[in-house]
Amino acid sequence: MLSTIINLSYLVGALAFVIGLRRLSSPDTARRGNILAAIGMSIAIIATLFYPFSGAPNNYAWIIGGAIIGGIIGFVAAKRVQMTAMPQMVSIFNGLGGACAVALAIVELLHYYNGTADLSGGQFAVVLLTLFIGAVAFTGSILAYLKLDGKVWDSQVTLPGHTYVNIFLLLVTVGMCVYLFMQGPALGFGWAIALTVIALIYGFSFVAPIGGADMPVVISLLNSFTGLSAAAAGLIYGNQIMLVGGILVGASGTILTVLMCQAMNRSLFNVIIGGFGGGAKSSKGQDGDQVAKEVTVSDAGIQLFYSKSVIVVPGYGLAVAQAQKVCKEMDDLLEANGVDVKYAIHPVAGRMPGHMNVLLAEADVPYPKLIDLDDANAALPDTDIVIIVGANDVVNPAAIDDPGSPIYGMPVLEVWKAKNTIVLKRSMSPGYAGIQNPLFFNDNNRMLFGDAKDSLQKLVKAIKEN
Amino acid sequence: MENILHFLDEQLIMIYLLLFTIILGFEIIAKVPTILHTPLMSGANAISGVVIIGAIILIRQAAPDDYVTLSIGTLGVILGMINVVGGFAVTDRMMEMFKKKK
Numbered sequence: 001m002l003s004t005i006i007n008l009s010y011l012v013g014a015l016a017f018v019i020g021l022r023r024l025s026s027p028d029t030a031r032r033g034n035i036l037a038a039i040g041m042s043i044a045i046i047a048t049l050f051y052p053f054s055g056a057p058n059n060y061a062w063i064i065g066g067a068i069i070g071g072i073i074g075f076v077a078a079k080r081v082q083m084t085a086m087p088q089m090v091s092i093f094n095g096l097g098g099a100c101a102v103a104l105a106i107v108e109l110l111h112y113y114n115g116t117a118d119l120s121g122g123q124f125a126v127v128l129l130t131l132f133i134g135a136v137a138f139t140g141s142i143l144a145y146l147k148l149d150g151k152v153w154d155s156q157v158t159l160p161g162h163t164y165v166n167i168f169l170l171l172v173t174v175g176m177c178v179y180l181f182m183q184g185p186a187l188g189f190g191w192a193i194a195l196t197v198i199a200l201i202y203g204f205s206f207v208a209p210i211g212g213a214d215m216p217v218v219i220s221l222l223n224s225f226t227g228l229s230a231a232a233a234g235l236i237y238g239n240q241i242m243l244v245g246g247i248l249v250g251a252s253g254t255i256l257t258v259l260m261c262q263a264m265n266r267s268l269f270n271v272i273i274g275g276f277g278g279g280a281k282s283s284k285g286q287d288g289d290q291v292a293k294e295v296t297v298s299d300a301g302i303q304l305f306y307s308k309s310v311i312v313v314p315g316y317g318l319a320v321a322q323a324q325k326v327c328k329e330m331d332d333l334l335e336a337n338g339v340d341v342k343y344a345i346h347p348v349a350g351r352m353p354g355h356m357n358v359l360l361a362e363a364d365v366p367y368p369k370l371i372d373l374d375d376a377n378a379a380l381p382d383t384d385i386v387i388i389v390g391a392n393d394v395v396n397p398a399a400i401d402d403p404g405s406p407i408y409g410m411p412v413l414e415v416w417k418a419k420n421t422i423v424l425k426r427s428m429s430p431g432y433a434g435i436q437n438p439l440f441f442n443d444n445n446r447m448l449f450g451d452a453k454d455s456l457q458k459l460v461k462a463i464k465e466n
Numbered sequence: 467m468e469n470i471l472h473f474l475d476e477q478l479i480m481i482y483l484l485l486f487t488i489i490l491g492f493e494i495i496a497k498v499p500t501i502l503h504t505p506l507m508s509g510a511n512a513i514s515g516v517v518i519i520g521a522i523i524l525i526r527q528a529a530p531d532d533y534v535t536l537s538i539g540t541l542g543v544i545l546g547m548i549n550v551v552g553g554f555a556v557t558d559r560m561m562e563m564f565k566k567k568k
Contacts, residue, residue, distance in 0.1 A: 017513055018490060024509045024557075025498040031561035034509050038554040041516065045550075048522045057530045063522055066540040070547025077548070078555030083563075089556055090508045097514050097549040103542040104520045107535050122473020134517075223511050230517035235480060237523050243480060244487050245516030251491025252510055256503060259495075345501075354504035361563040370501070 002052045007240075009047035014244040016040025021248060044241045083362050084319040087352040088148045091219045094226050095141030101134030101229035106196060108236060113189040121181075126235045128177045131192075132199050134229035139203035140222045147212045157208040163273055166209070169202040206272075214271050216352040217260045221268075224253025263347035266410070292428065295446035297455070300422055301462025304330075307384035309340040311376065313413055314356045315349050317390010317425065321452035324363035327389065330460050331365065337463075342369055344376035344386075344413050346394035376413055383418040390424060390452045396437045407435060421445045424455045505560045512553025518546025 017040045023033025049063070074093070081089045108127045111117035119127065146152040159165050176195045180187060210218050227249025234242025261268050295303075304310060312331070318324060331341045343365065349356045357370060371379065380386065388395055398405035399412040415421050416439055423440060425447060439445055448455050474481065498506055521542030528535040 017516075018494065021491075021494050021506075021510065021513070024506050025495060025502060027499065027502060030502060030505060031558065034505070034512075034554060034557045034561055037509060037513055038558075041513070041550055041554070044516065044519055045522065048519050049526075051523075051526075053523075053527055056526045057528065059525050059528060059530060059536060062536050062540045063525050063543055066521075066525075066543030067547050070544035071551045073544070074548035074550065074552030075555055078552040078559065081556065083559075086504065086508075086556065086560065089552070090504075090511055093549045093552045093556070094511045094514070096545040097511070097517055100515075100517045100521060100542045100545040100549065103538050103545065104517070104524060107524055107538050110534065120473055120476075121469025122477070125470065125473075220507050223507055223514060226514040226517075227510070230514050230520075231484070233517050233520040235477065237520055238477075238480065239519055239523065240480070240483060242516050242519050243483055245513050247484055247487040248491045248494070249510045249514040251488045252495040253507070255492055255495040256498075256507055256510070259498070260503065352504045352507070354501045357501040358504060358560050358563060 002050070006047045006051050009043050010239075010241040013040040013044035013047065013241050016043065017241075017245050017248055021252060041245075044245075048239075082322070083359055084322060085149070086358065087216065087219065087350075087355065088145045090352075091141045091145040091148065091215075091222075094219065094223050095138050095145065097226040098134045098137030098141060098222070098229060101130050101226070101233050102138055102196065102200075104233050104236070105131035105134060106192065109192040110189055113185055113187070113192065115185065123236060124184075125181055126232050128181060128195070130229050130232040130236065131196060132173060132177060133225050133232060135196060135199035136203035136206060137222045137225035137229060139200045140207040140225070141219065143204050143207040144215050144218050144222065147207075148215050154209070154212055157204075159208075162205070162209040166202075166205055169198070169205050173198050173202050210272060216348065216355075217257055217268070217271050219352070220253055220257040220260055224250045224257065227251075227253055260348070263411075292440040292445070292447045295422060295448055297448065297458040298462050298465075300446070300448055301459055302466060303385060303420065303422075304334060304339070304387075304459065305337060305463050305466040307339055309379075309383045309385075310334060310342070311380065311383045311386045311415075311418070312341065312343045313349075313386060313388045313391050313395055313415060314343060314345070314360065315389065315391025315394060316355075317392075317452045319350055319355065319359055319390070321390065321454070323389060323453035323456050324359045324365075326453055326456040326460060328360075328363040328365050330456055330463065331369075333460060333463050342371050342376075342379065344373075344380075344415075345370050346373055346391070346413055347411075349391055349394050373411055373413065377417075380414055381417045384420065386415045386418040386421045388415060388421060388423045388425075389456070392425070392437055393435060395439055396435065397439055398435065398437070402438075405435060415439065416442055416445070419444065422448055424448050424450070424452050426451060505557050508553060508557040508560065512550055512557060515546050515549035515553055518543060518550060521546055 016036050020033045020037030023029035105127050112119050227246045231243050231246025234246055334341050345356050395413050395415045397416050399407045399410045521539050525539040
């Protein structure tokens with residue numbers, strides 16, 4: 001009787017996951033979708049607490065204690081995190097999920113080698129799979145976090161010929177899995193530890209050569225790995241909701257990863273090899289003594305004040321400087337003067353797709369003001385001034401006209417077609433992808449150096465003075 | 467080999483579930499506006515915390531004096547719970563912002 005109710009609860013929980021994810025994919029229903037998925041998870045957890053295992057000691061104190069500690073940490077972290085640091089947070093959460101799967105696999109292996117539990121061949125293979133995928137998701141996510149947070153730079157963790165190092169590590173890890181599988185329980189637990197260590201190293205190394213600008217894709221990919229490890233763990237325990245939840249995430253994460261790659265016009269393979277960054281050289285530019293022209297704040301203010309249409313191109317610089325609210329202030333000021341202000345959102349602006357939308361929404365920028373790549377490119381030639389706030393690679397003309405550039409072929413915002421462009425930037429240093437931007441040297445482009453928030457505040461002041 | 471075949475045979479229902487869920491997962495996500503990619507990823511990430519169920523099962527079945535299992539299992543519950551609670555809370559915060567603008 002009880003077990004039937006529990007199984008039905010699992011069914012309800014699984015349905016909640018499916019419908020929740022479905023709703024998450026549409027703006028109007030997204031919030032409810034998330035809550036629905038959370039309810040599904042609560043049902044699944046409560047059902048598992050009451051599942052009638054015959055003669056199980058239960059050890060509820062351990063479970064409740066752990067759940068309270070984890071719940072508080074997760075909740076506080078989620079509430080405290082700055083909106084700009086959201087991608088990093090998601091990455092850490094994801095890594096911890098992977099670590100959980102690793103913990104489960106290690107316990108199973110411990111019992112297996114101690115002889116206190118027997119695993120069938122199939123189960124043993126699934127445990128090894130859980131360990132492998134979970135470990136890669138764990139250390140990979142942690143490195144992705146470190147890179148996004150600017151704590152680690154690509155060059156610090158990439159070895160020469162890193163692709164070969166990775167292939168080697170992958171072969172060793174898979175080889176060890178196969179060896180452990182073939183040898184069975186005779187090998188001893190030390191081997192399981194060795195496999196864990198190597199899989200953890202591989203996860204780290206897997207992410208190492210991937211450029212910081214590609215971290216969103218990687219997080220999405222690692223997210224689907226975590227899902228798969230959860231699903232594999234579900235097979236160990238014969239638990240349907242773990243399987244359904246895990247596979248849902250695995251499949252949808254894969255699709256999301258592919259969508260993100262498409263937005264950058266690159267293949268997943270290309271991203272994983274680490275196409276950006278190291279050693280890529282443009283076939284032209286850079287060698288001449290080109291000088292980018294600067295603009296004073298008051299000039300820029302006057303220009304903006306007397307323009308008819310302005311398009312703002314936000315990038316990661318906006319997020320770092322927390323400049324979204326000042327940006328909105330400038331927007332309001334200009335709108336009050338009859339200037340049409342829009343925001344052109346490149347699909348991969350910021351560190352995650354949709355990152356800019358979230359930030360601007362936080363600053364109460366109305367939804368219809370945000371226009372996507374195609375609409376923006378249609379509107380740009382008729383735009384008086386484009387303000388580029390801390391974006392770089394997504395407005396690089398080299399993507400269109402320089403086949404030697406590493407980002408050649410990536411769809412970009414064709415801001416150079418607008419009448420004037422103003423780039424708000426800290427310095428002339430290349431963007432996150434490490435590529436020089438010829439836009440800065442265009443005749444109709446002006447640079448306004450400084451922190452994005454600071455510059456925007458000065459601009460607001462300058463506009464007010466008119 | 468026979469081992470694995472036997473395992474597959476035993477788990478046939480699970481394998482059905484696996485295959486159908488894969489297709490379902492692909493279909494659900496197929497058309498999502500770019501702006502929702504981040505919240506969607508975050509929400510999906512929270513769902514992947516379902517691995518916590520495994521940790522709960524592990525602890526419930528462990529012998530009360532098997533402190534190694536209990537400790538690692540509890541660690542699993544903590545990690546999984548951070549993923550679940552943090553994941554859903556962060557997603558909700560993102561959503562809250564989308565909602566306000568209307």
